[in-house]
Amino acid sequence: MKTLILNPIAFSLGAIEVHWYGIILGAAALVGLLFCVQEGKRFGIKPDFFMDLLLIGVPSAIICARIYYVAFKWEDYKGNFVDVFKIWNGGIAIYGAIIGAFICGFFYFRYKGYSFWRLVDICVPGLLAGQMIGRWGNFMNQEAYGGEVSESFLRNTLHLPSFIVDQMLVQGAYRHPAFLYESVWSLVGIIILLILRRQKFLRAGELMASYFIWYSIGRFFIEALRTDSLAFRGPSWLASFINGLWTPMEVLFKQGYLDPAYGNIRISQVLALLLIIGAIALIIVRRKTGLATARYLDPITTTKPERNGGSDTASVNAVHNASSSKEDEVSKR
Numbered sequence: 663m664k665t666l667i668l669n670p671i672a673f674s675l676g677a678i679e680v681h682w683y684g685i686i687l688g689a690a691a692l693v694g695l696l697f698c699v700q701e702g703k704r705f706g707i708k709p710d711f712f713m714d715l716l717l718i719g720v721p722s723a724i725i726c727a728r729i730y731y732v733a734f735k736w737e738d739y740k741g742n743f744v745d746v747f748k749i750w751n752g753g754i755a756i757y758g759a760i761i762g763a764f765i766c767g768f769f770y771f772r773y774k775g776y777s778f779w780r781l782v783d784i785c786v787p788g789l790l791a792g793q794m795i796g797r798w799g800n801f802m803n804q805e806a807y808g809g810e811v812s813e814s815f816l817r818n819t820l821h822l823p824s825f826i827v828d829q830m831l832v833q834g835a836y837r838h839p840a841f842l843y844e845s846v847w848s849l850v851g852i853i854i855l856l857i858l859r860r861q862k863f864l865r866a867g868e869l870m871a872s873y874f875i876w877y878s879i880g881r882f883f884i885e886a887l888r889t890d891s892l893a894f895r896g897p898s899w900l901a902s903f904i905n906g907l908w909t910p911m912e913v914l915f916k917q918g919y920l921d922p923a924y925g926n927i928r929i930s931q932v933l934a935l936l937l938i939i940g941a942i943a944l945i946i947v948r949r950k951t952g953l954a955t956a957r958y959l960d961p962i963t964t965t966k967p968e969r970n971g972g973s974d975t976a977s978v979n980a981v982h983n984a985s986s987s988k989e990d991e992v993s994k995r
Contacts, residue, residue, distance in 0.1 A: 668829055670802050682802040687754075690795035691720050697788030701859075705784070705962040715770055715785075722766035723759040724749065730758025734892040734929060755892065756793060757933055763789060775966030779867035783958055786873040787855045793877070794848035800841040804829060808838025808887035809918035838887045838915070847880035865954035871941040878934035878941075883911055885930040889918040893925030901926045904935075 672682045698712040731753045732739050732746050739746050764782070771781045800806035813836050816827045822839065830837045854876060859869050885891055886908050904927065908917065920928065948954035 668802060668825065670804075683799040686799040686802065687724075687796055690792040690799075691716060693795055694788035694792035697791050698785050701784050701787070707784075707962065711774065712785075715767065718770065719763050719766045723762040724754065726762025726765070727754040727756065727759035730761070731755040731892070734894075756796075757930060760789070775964040776962065777866065777956070779870070780956065780958075780962050783859070783866060783869040786870050787852055787859070790848050790852050790855065790873060790877065794845050794852065797841040797845040797848070801826070801829060801839070804832060805890065806841045806844075806888065807832060807890075808840040809889055809916060810835045811838055812836060837889075838918070840884055840888050840918075843884050843887070844880060847884065848877070851876040851880070859958055862957065862959060864958040865945075865949065866956040866958060866960075867948060867954065868945055869958060871945050874937045874941040878937040882931050882934040882938075883908060885928050885934070886911070886917045887915060888928075889920075891918070891920060891928040891930060893920055893928050895925050896927040896932075898926070900932075904928075904931050907935075 668682075670682055671679045672685055673680050695712055695716050698715075699709045702709070702712055728746070728749055734755075735753070767782060767785065768778055771778045797806070807830060813827065816822050816830060816836055816839070817824075820839075822842075826839060826842065827836070830839050851873070855869060855873060858864055858872055905917075908931075920926070945954075
């Protein structure tokens with residue numbers, strides 16, 4: 663039984679209860695949007711483009727996140743199908759949300775006539791910012807926590823404020839604030855991505871790959887601390903391999919309990935490893951085959967300017983034409 667210190671319900675409107683979980687997810691989406699809008703301006707892309715993306719991207723991400731979670735926890739839902747739709751109680755798998763967001767983005771960018779690689783690079787810092795904030799929804803619901811720790815570890819070693827320490831008291835024991843670890847890891851990742859995207863060597867698609875590498879490394883190690891991981895029954899050699907990779911962490915932490923009857927391999931750890939390998943391979947292959955010719959800092963154009971009133975391409979060309987005119991004027995003087 664959970665010992666909720668903070669009320670997960672923010673306020674009520676008659677019979678309707680508004681949960682902090684939903685408010686925090688909404689705030690996460692808006693912050694992510696601001697990241698995209700701000701960077702899009704540098705390339706002459708109107709804010710409306712990203713606002714429309716948000717309107718279709720958020721539902722797509724939530725639906726896929728829920729499908730992903732329910733698919734691996736079907737035994738808990740098959741007897742009560744109505745609970746499948748109660749997302750305010752938690753149960754949003756972040757990898758499912760990422761899959762949904764990327765599928766939506768792929769088709770939306772193509773519909774607008776943009777290169778997927780160019781636009782996804784603009785969006786990934788905002789996506790990571792949304793993940794960083796969204797994890798606090800798990801905090802309010804008292805979920806996504808890790809194994810048992812001492813109160814002293816939380817207060818004196820990590821120096822966490824009391825409202826976090828108190829909320830981490832679950833079933834009579836204090837727990838690892840895994841949600842906080844991932845949120846901080848995401849914050850560091852945002853800073854790295856913001857620095858990377860100003861480097862001249864960065865090619866199109868490589869900021870997305872960097873996002874997957876960074877997030878997946880953190881998720882691999884943090885996931886093992888959790889006690890609520892989605893898991894499956896897999897070969898013993900794979901379980902041993904994953905545990906071997908995690909072994910260096912045992913100097914500081916112990917893995918969270920994983921019920922053998924439920925599975926012996928955490929799904930998120932396997933997916934994290936696959937994404938790291940895939941992202942590295944993507945960078946190498948695209949560079950070796952000459953597909954990564956465009957650089958992140960190159961102008962962005964669309965093949966369908968009429969859908970945006972011609973403003974996106976025109977604004978980019980106007981900036982470059984104005985710059986060229988000034989250079990010509992200076993040279994004539």
